[in-house]
Structures are given as structure tokens and as C-alpha cells.
Amino acid sequence: MEHQRKVYQRWAPIYDRVYRGLLRDSHRTVAKLAAEAGHDILEVGVGTGLMLPYYPKQCRVTGVDLSEHMIAEARKKVARDGLDHVVALHVMNAHRLEFADRSFDAVCLPFVVTLIPDPERALDECARVLRLGGEIIIASKLGDGRGIQGVIEEAVAPLVHKVGWSSAFRISRISEWAERRGNFEVADIRRTFPNGFFKVMRLKHRPASV
Numbered sequence: 001m002e003h004q005r006k007v008y009q010r011w012a013p014i015y016d017r018v019y020r021g022l023l024r025d026s027h028r029t030v031a032k033l034a035a036e037a038g039h040d041i042l043e044v045g046v047g048t049g050l051m052l053p054y055y056p057k058q059c060r061v062t063g064v065d066l067s068e069h070m071i072a073e074a075r076k077k078v079a080r081d082g083l084d085h086v087v088a089l090h091v092m093n094a095h096r097l098e099f100a101d102r103s104f105d106a107v108c109l110p111f112v113v114t115l116i117p118d119p120e121r122a123l124d125e126c127a128r129v130l131r132l133g134g135e136i137i138i139a140s141k142l143g144d145g146r147g148i149q150g151v152i153e154e155a156v157a158p159l160v161h162k163v164g165w166s167s168a169f170r171i172s173r174i175s176e177w178a179e180r181r182g183n184f185e186v187a188d189i190r191r192t193f194p195n196g197f198f199k200v201m202r203l204k205h206r207p208a209s210v
């Protein structure tokens with residue numbers, strides 16, 4: 001976690017210039033899907049707030065991030081661009097979300113789930129703060145471990161880790177989490193720019209039938 005904080009302290013001033021274009025398609029897709037699930041939205045790992053302008057204005061968005069330096073950039077963006085739909089930004093660890101149960105209609109994790117030391121624990125937290133029938137929406141480089149791409153992803157993983165990314169995270173890790181819980185279904189997996197390199201995954205909460 002300390003490693004992540006240090007890496008993103010260095011990234012904070014230049015992150016937008018490097019990633020805005022590369023992540024735009026995924027960001028737009030996630031924000032649109034979240035807004036379709038409802039207006040109260042939590043964004044985990046909000047970073048510099050690159051995705052914040054893409055939520056429709058009627059949303060009420062709360063963002064959290066481990067890095068105070070990334071959050072500081074997000075705060076500047078919200079003030080500068082008048083993003084009034086952003087209601088709060090907090091420094092917070094995805095492992096322990098300081099919100100009451102069933103607070104949000106959608107919880108988004110754009111380009112963060114693969115970086116969290118215990119992603120299942122973070123997903124449990126997302127599930128806890130989600131309302132009945134809500135959605136968890138994840139965007140990341142999610143591989144299936146197959147073929148030459150799987151071999152390359154494993155090989156470059158230590159290198160990629162140094163710059164605060166992850167390459168070897170398997171999509172099955174998330175679907176297995178959903179299966180184990182029994183009350184989430186994988187509703188959709190979309191391939192996004194560039195050429196399906198990133199994926200957006202929608203997990204829908206299935207309330208227990210009475």
C-alpha cells in the first residue's frame with residue numbers, strides 16, 4: 001500500500017497528460033453504465049478525477065482514493081470545471097470503505113481493482129455499500145491468461161508493478177468472487193479502446209428472492 005502511495009505521488013502531476021486519451025473510452029463507458037444503475041455513485045480509486053466529467057449532471061458522485069496527491073488533483077478539477085455533481089472526495093482505502101451499508105446505486109472501480117492487495121475484500125466492501133439490485137462496474141486490463149498474451153502478461157508483471165499498474169490479473173478472479181457470493185451475476189463484459197485491450201465488467205446484485 002505504501003508502494004502505491006509513493007508511486008501515485010509521482011504520477012499525480014502528469015497522470016492526466018499520459019492517460020486521458022488512452023482511458024477515455026473506458027471512462028465514458030463506465031460512467032454511462034453507472035448512471036443507468038442510479039444516481040448515487042461511488043467511485044473507488046478516483047485518482048485525479050479523469051472520469052468525473054463523464055457522469056451526467058443529475059448524478060451524485062462520491063470519490064475515494066488512497067493517495068492524497070491524486071485526490072488533490074481531483075479536487076482542483078472539480079473546482080476548476082464546476083463539476084457540481086461531485087458531492088465528496090475522500091482519502092480512503094478500498095479495503096475499508098467508511099460508508100453505511102446500502103448507500104449507493106453503483107460502485108465503480110476504474111483501473112484500480114488489479115492494484116489492490118486484497119481485491120476480494122475490496123469487492124466485499126463495494127457489495128456492502130451497494131443498494132439492493134445495484135451494480136459494481138469495473139474497468140481494467142483484465143486478461144484470461146491464455147495464449148501468448150497470457151505469457152507476456154505474466155512476464156512483464158513485475159516491471160508494470162513498478163509504475164503502479166498490473167498486467168497479470170485474471171478476469172476469472174472477479175467472476176469467481178461473484179460466484180462464491182452467490183448474489184452477484186456478471187451481467188456484461190465489454191471490450192474497450194484500444195482494440196479491446198481494456199475491459200469493462202458489470203456485476204449486478206441479485207437480491208435474494210423472498
Ligand SMILES: C[S@@+](CC[C@H](N)C(=O)[O-])C[C@H]1O[C@@H](n2cnc3c(N)ncnc32)[C@H](O)[C@@H]1O
Pocket residue numbers: 004005008019023044045046047048049050051064065066067070092093094095109110111112115116117164
Ligand atoms: C491507475 S490509477 C486510476 C485512477 C482513476 N480511476 C482513472 O481511471 O484514471 C489507480 C488509482 O488507484 C488508487 N489506489 C490504489 N490502491 C488503492 C486502494 N487500496 N484504495 C483506494 N485507492 C487505491 C491509486 O492511488 C490511484 O489513484
